[in-house]
Amino acid sequence: MAPQVEEAARQPAPEMMTTQGDLSWARFQVNMDRIKGLVDLIGVDSIEPLKPAEPLQSAGPRADLIRTIVVFLHATFEDVLRTTARERLASAKSHVLSDIPLVGTSESGRAEKFLLGELDEHRGKTVDQLIHESVANYLDRKTFGSPGDVETILRQMGLDTRPFKDLYPDLEQMMTRRHRIVHEADLTSPGDRVSVPWTFVDDMDLTVWMLAVIAFYLQLRVSLEPTEEVQQWFRARLTRGITLARETRAEILALGRAPTEVAVNVLQKAVAGLSDVKAFLAPPTVEEFLDIRRKSKSPDDCTTDDEARASYTAFLDQSGEPFTRPT
Numbered sequence: 001m002a003p004q005v006e007e008a009a010r011q012p013a014p015e016m017m018t019t020q021g022d023l024s025w026a027r028f029q030v031n032m033d034r035i036k037g038l039v040d041l042i043g044v045d046s047i048e049p050l051k052p053a054e055p056l057q058s059a060g061p062r063a064d065l066i067r068t069i070v071v072f073l074h075a076t077f078e079d080v081l082r083t084t085a086r087e088r089l090a091s092a093k094s095h096v097l098s099d100i101p102l103v104g105t106s107e108s109g110r111a112e113k114f115l116l117g118e119l120d121e122h123r124g125k126t127v128d129q130l131i132h133e134s135v136a137n138y139l140d141r142k143t144f145g146s147p148g149d150v151e152t153i154l155r156q157m158g159l160d161t162r163p164f165k166d167l168y169p170d171l172e173q174m175m176t177r178r179h180r181i182v183h184e185a186d187l188t189s190p191g192d193r194v195s196v197p198w199t200f201v202d203d204m205d206l207t208v209w210m211l212a213v214i215a216f217y218l219q220l221r222v223s224l225e226p227t228e229e230v231q232q233w234f235r236a237r238l239t240r241g242i243t244l245a246r247e248t249r250a251e252i253l254a255l256g257r258a259p260t261e262v263a264v265n266v267l268q269k270a271v272a273g274l275s276d277v278k279a280f281l282a283p284p285t286v287e288e289f290l291d292i293r294r295k296s297k298s299p300d301d302c303t304t305d306d307e308a309r310a311s312y313t314a315f316l317d318q319s320g321e322p323f324t325r326p327t
Helices: 003-008 023-041 060-090 116-122 127-140 147-156 162-184 200-224 229-253 260-279 286-296 305-319
Strands: none
Touching (some): 060 127, 060 147, 060 162, 147 162, 162 200, 162 229, 200 229, 229 260, 286 305
């Protein structure tokens, strides 16, 4: 598997992203860490059955482990939406709640009229408790297998969906591949007797999908908290990284039956481009961090720039050398 996939599986440090105790971040972080753990299994030190059999492609257990990563990535994306929506929908206006069925009254998941007697099993509960239970039950049964599903839940949360739309094509591609893996064992046709290898282009797809999921989470945070300067910085960086990854993938796909010397040149260029994609995932430089901090610093924060610089420098030293940034 290409190194940029492993880098995409990483995420910004929690100290930089959000406040301690934030459930959505905690769940997102743990799920991305689990994905990175799977990616590590097929790294340069992988055991023999998980080593690539051919250059630029994976087969057998290695390919199936990568397919597992796709499924886990989609589950991480769905969990971000459900976790965030639980609190937002519970405090939503009546026109939103009207589309959510009362818990225990709908098998279809659609809101239906109910009789007064159906409230009998809920005696002693407050209205707030009943709303929270109904929202939780609705979201537990909700799946997000298309951009339309995502659009609906974002609107229910009262968010402007326009900043998310540039991610929809990549997310839809991930959803489609996940469906094929889960429901068709990733066999491309009913007559297939063997599975196809996982290719370098598939690696590129997975890289873009990981970037898109991380960018979606960051955009969700920005939409919920527009003053979050750190999330805005990372979202802008990832947007440029995704664009570059898409362009690199398109160049590889355009190779077709190109002569060997042309293919080699394009692949060499692709490797250089992927190094730049990796660089877009690096944390802010010290000066960028201080600039972000000045914009978002609260009036009661007495930490000086020198103190903040020393703390952030120590963080960078602990996490490893910052990557060289593309211009």
